[in-house]
Amino acid sequence: MPNKESVLRVEHVTMQFGGVVAVNDLSLEVNKGEIIALIGPNGAGKTTAFNCITGVYEPTNGEVYFNNKILVRNHPQGKMKRMYLGEDEGEYFGTIVAPTPDVITKKGIARTFQNIRLFSSQTVMDNVLVAKHMRAKQNPFTATFRLNHSEESRMRKEAVELLKELDLYQYKDDIAGSLPYGIQRKLEIARALATEPKLLLLDEPAAGMNPQETMELTEYIREIRDKYDLTIFMIEHHMDLVMEISDRIYVLDFGKTIASGLPEEIATNQTVIEAYLGVTEDVGD
Amino acid sequence: MQKIKLTNKTIFNIACVAIVVILLGYLQATEIENSYAITIIERSCIYAVAAVSMNLMIGFTGQFSLGTAGFMCLGAYITGIFTMPIEIRDQVYYLYGMVSFIHNIQVPLVVALLISGVIGAIIAFLIGWPVLRLKSDYLAIATLGFSEIVRAVLGWDGLGKITNASYGLSNIPAFSSIFQAVIICGVCIALMLLMINSSYGRAFKAVRDDDIAAEAMGINLFKTKQLAFVVSSFFATVAGGLMAVFLRSAATSTFTVALTYNILLMVVIGGIGSVSGSVLGAFLITAGQEWLRFLDKEYYIGSFKVPFTRTGFRMVIFSVLLMLFVLFWNKGIMGSKEFSFDWFKNIYISIKRRIRRKNNA
Numbered sequence: 351m352p353n354k355e356s357v358l359r360v361e362h363v364t365m366q367f368g369g370v371v372a373v374n375d376l377s378l379e380v381n382k383g384e385i386i387a388l389i390g391p392n393g394a395g396k397t398t399a400f401n402c403i404t405g406v407y408e409p410t411n412g413e414v415y416f417n418n419k420i421l422v423r424n425h426p427q428g429k430m431k432r433m434y435l436g437e438d439e440g441e442y443f444g445t446i447v448a449p450t451p452d453v454i455t456k457k458g459i460a461r462t463f464q465n466i467r468l469f470s471s472q473t474v475m476d477n478v479l480v481a482k483h484m485r486a487k488q489n490p491f492t493a494t495f496r497l498n499h500s501e502e503s504r505m506r507k508e509a510v511e512l513l514k515e516l517d518l519y520q521y522k523d524d525i526a527g528s529l530p531y532g533i534q535r536k537l538e539i540a541r542a543l544a545t546e547p548k549l550l551l552l553d554e555p556a557a558g559m560n561p562q563e564t565m566e567l568t569e570y571i572r573e574i575r576d577k578y579d580l581t582i583f584m585i586e587h588h589m590d591l592v593m594e595i596s597d598r599i600y601v602l603d604f605g606k607t608i609a610s611g612l613p614e615e616i617a618t619n620q621t622v623i624e625a626y627l628g629v630t631e632d633v634g635d
Numbered sequence: 636m637q638k639i640k641l642t643n644k645t646i647f648n649i650a651c652v653a654i655v656v657i658l659l660g661y662l663q664a665t666e667i668e669n670s671y672a673i674t675i676i677e678r679s680c681i682y683a684v685a686a687v688s689m690n691l692m693i694g695f696t697g698q699f700s701l702g703t704a705g706f707m708c709l710g711a712y713i714t715g716i717f718t719m720p721i722e723i724r725d726q727v728y729y730l731y732g733m734v735s736f737i738h739n740i741q742v743p744l745v746v747a748l749l750i751s752g753v754i755g756a757i758i759a760f761l762i763g764w765p766v767l768r769l770k771s772d773y774l775a776i777a778t779l780g781f782s783e784i785v786r787a788v789l790g791w792d793g794l795g796k797i798t799n800a801s802y803g804l805s806n807i808p809a810f811s812s813i814f815q816a817v818i819i820c821g822v823c824i825a826l827m828l829l830m831i832n833s834s835y836g837r838a839f840k841a842v843r844d845d846d847i848a849a850e851a852m853g854i855n856l857f858k859t860k861q862l863a864f865v866v867s868s869f870f871a872t873v874a875g876g877l878m879a880v881f882l883r884s885a886a887t888s889t890f891t892v893a894l895t896y897n898i899l900l901m902v903v904i905g906g907i908g909s910v911s912g913s914v915l916g917a918f919l920i921t922a923g924q925e926w927l928r929f930l931d932k933e934y935y936i937g938s939f940k941v942p943f944t945r946t947g948f949r950m951v952i953f954s955v956l957l958m959l960f961v962l963f964w965n966k967g968i969m970g971s972k973e974f975s976f977d978w979f980k981n982i983y984i985s986i987k988r989r990i991r992r993k994n995n996a
Contacts, residue, residue: 467848484853
């Protein structure tokens with residue numbers, strides 16, 4: 351039954367590249383205001399799942415709903431019909447919906463990247479302003495002849511406000527690529543927030559951070575969730591961060607959901623421990 | 636404090652413009668003695684427009700498009716057709732005869748340039764659909780191909796009644812004065828600069844730096860590339876029109892791929908991603924080829940003939956200089972920075988400080 355509070359609902363999504371099934375019949379649900387973590391060993395298909403939700407890839411099969419409205423829908427076509435190896439054969443009658451990433455961002459899903467993808471040759475301010483571009487009321491003509499003055503100053507004001515709120519204002523005129531790693535991570539989140547999202551997808555926000563920084567990040571994520579009324583769905587490897595922050599956890603291995611539930615349940619789940627550490631019987635050989 | 640500083644800057648800018656106007660006025664007044672300098676300035680200005688339009692695509696949007704010569708060729712023909720004096724048309728088109736519906740249309744230069752720009756932009760919009768889905772090298776090949784197709788079509792016998800086919804156009808009225816050329820070019824470059832510094836310019840740069848991230852920030856990749864391509868082509872076509880007026884003729888043989896490479900050279904030497912760099916590059920390369928002309932003569936010291944200097948030697952030296960330049964200064968003169976008068980101010984301040992330190996010591 352579709353939940354009224356559901357922000358993101360992924361149903362039977364399969365992503366197959368040639369003969370490799372990267373994500374196999376993934377179903378999950380993220381409700382309003384929750385912080386949900388997606389964990390799993392390397393190569394489990396976590397980032398691929400993100401890419402299916404944000405439109406970077408078109409899933410081979412399955413549906414994604416955002417605020418209970420259809421966002422992405424596809425089923426195997428052409429050659430893929432014969433090659434299809436996914437678990438769920440699926441009977442989808444709906445038309446195919448495959449928006450490009452910019453359309454999905456406009457609807458209110460923002461994301462960050464596993465390997466930082468800032469516009470590294472531009473200033474911090476410009477990085478944030480780029481994210482404001484899509485919601486500005488302007489056209490190339492008014493922008494060139496500076497007829498959109500009020501719009502431009504509104505964008506700048508909002509960008510300055512955002513940077514101040516996130517303690518990045520002091521770096522305003524620095525080149526993004528020259529900033530320290532931790533600040534770049536923060537800036538990437540700030541830039542995602544500038545698109546005015548309702549759902550924020552974080553792809554390994556704590557990658558490469560030391561325990562101290564990870565602790566700060568935990569606070570930071572909670573803070574922005576409350577301040578901007580967000581729902582957060584994140585991929586993370588740092589178990590202390592995940593256990594501390596998330597309301598529910600989904601565990602992925604070889605593209606399949608092997609477990610889901612509250613952090614305490616996941617921590618003691620035998621299948622999860624086996625997936626991460628390997629099955630004990632194999633160790634002796 | 637802020638206000639005084641601002642007015643100071645304004646006064647300074649006005650003074651700079653005034654100096655340029657006086658210099659150009661002097662050249663115009665002594666047109667006959669200085670016709671050589673006027674030619675070089677006009678040619679440089681036109682190349683500057685073409686170079687900035689190419690830089691908009693390559694340097695700011697990161698799309699390696701090489702169709703500039705094709706659009707210039709188109710612009711040259713359209714401007715030529717619309718500005719050629721009516722009474723002379725039958726003479727120029729003596730072989731094919733001009734089509735009647737455009738025979739009696741003659742418009743002022745600026746209008747003709749606008750018409751050619753708009754046609755260039757429409758064609759860019761149409762070919763952008765298939766072509767802009769390609770990336771890097773493939774895009775370069777496709778646009779290069781387009782450029783050659785334009786040349787072939789304009790030189791085709793079937794269009795002889797409009798384009799005069801391989802005979803080209805001649806007797807196109809020249810610029811009324813050097814001011815006309817410089818002002819039109821200045822306006823074109825200023826418009827492109829305004830666009831680059833607008834919100835759309837930021838979108839261009841975002842696409843250049845990281846297209847995946849740009850898309851995740853809600854920027855429609857295709858529309859943004861399309862916009863850059865249309866604007867760039869508009870100004871490339873206008874530059875072609877100006878070229879026709881400058882040369883007083885239009886022929887397909889002027890707008891070969893070599894012209895595209897020449898403009899690419901200016902963009903690279905000036906600095907990819909810098910408008911002032913492209914302008915500087917255009918002036919340096921156009922003028923540089925002229926300054927080195929002394930190498931084309933033969934010199935004798937007594938009865939000893941100086942080796943190597945002979946006709947064509949200038950291009951050898953020019954190529955060597957280019958190679959050295961690219962080797963040791965591979966980001967171009969300006970890199971991706973823009974020219975600003977604050978540099979001089981900073982140099983002045985640092986010199987002053989150094990002198991003070993010396994005096995103290």
